[in-house]
Amino acid sequence: MNKRDQLALALDVSNSKEALELVAATIDFVGVFKIGMQLFYAEGPDLVRRIKAQGRQVFLDLKLHDIPNTVASAIDRLAVLEIDYLTVHAGGGPAMLCAAQQAAGSIQLLAVTVLTSMDEHELAAVGVSHPPAEQVHRLAQTATQAGISGLVCSALEAQALRAELGEQVFLVCPGIRPTGSDVGDQKRIATPGQALQDGANLLVVGRPIRSATDPRAAAQMILKAMQ
Numbered sequence: 001m002n003k004r005d006q007l008a009l010a011l012d013v014s015n016s017k018e019a020l021e022l023v024a025a026t027i028d029f030v031g032v033f034k035i036g037m038q039l040f041y042a043e044g045p046d047l048v049r050r051i052k053a054q055g056r057q058v059f060l061d062l063k064l065h066d067i068p069n070t071v072a073s074a075i076d077r078l079a080v081l082e083i084d085y086l087t088v089h090a091g092g093g094p095a096m097l098c099a100a101q102q103a104a105g106s107i108q109l110l111a112v113t114v115l116t117s118m119d120e121h122e123l124a125a126v127g128v129s130h131p132p133a134e135q136v137h138r139l140a141q142t143a144t145q146a147g148i149s150g151l152v153c154s155a156l157e158a159q160a161l162r163a164e165l166g167e168q169v170f171l172v173c174p175g176i177r178p179t180g181s182d183v184g185d186q187k188r189i190a191t192p193g194q195a196l197q198d199g200a201n202l203l204v205v206g207r208p209i210r211s212a213t214d215p216r217a218a219a220q221m222i223l224k225a226m227q
């Protein structure tokens with residue numbers, strides 16, 4: 001896999017103008033553009049088409065979680081956009097995950113295990129009494145058994161998941177910070193080189209590129225660190 005296709009830029013902005021400016025600035029060094037809820041709810045399918053037309057992959061981070069029929073129908077509609085990656089919540093359970101995978105066609109589904117914003121207290125409040133790492137492990141098993149080969153995890157979990165689930169699992173890691181860059185609200189971070197070494201297949205980077213004075217140079221530097 002080309003290293004550029006292993007770098008995803010999180011377009012966490014609120015309109016197409018800003019998003020397309022970032023795409024234009026970084027397109028030489030970024031293979032995948034991630035559109036989250038904020039941007040998709042504001043700009044919808046049109047923006048997806050415009051980014052696809054520039055020859056790059058689109059990762060829709062919508063974290064779907066509903067009854068199986070509703071999730072499958074939603075994926076069916078998104079498939080028309082020829083998106084490349086799509087997130088679903090592993091906590092939706094085996095029936096939802098199987099229905100999602102059946103509807104996915106060529107979309108690589110990515111199951112989100114435990115949100116990085118949740119700690120043991122948050123988990124306890126929703127009835128999960130075991131530690132976050134164990135919950136990640138359980139949900140990763142649930143997702144892969146339902147046929148979903150992609151998982152979103154912190155780079156610090158990548159090594160264990162790779163060892164446990166083997167080479168066929170596709171690991172997507174946010175919380176990537178080049179040495180010396182601002183950590184922000186991320187807690188479980190790794191450098192680009194370390195994340196790849198630990199088994200990540202796709203790195204998701206937002207603020208280290210988006211908030212840089214020169215996003216193009218920042219993207220180039222991260223790609224270089226990956227090589």
Ligand code: C5P
Nearest residue numbers: 010115116174175186204205206207208
């Ligand atoms: O700015 P930063 O590099 O922290 O952005 C990381 C991106 O990855 C954001 O779009 C965030 O929503 C997403 N993400 C995450 N942790 C997860 C899942 C997604 O940071 N567990």
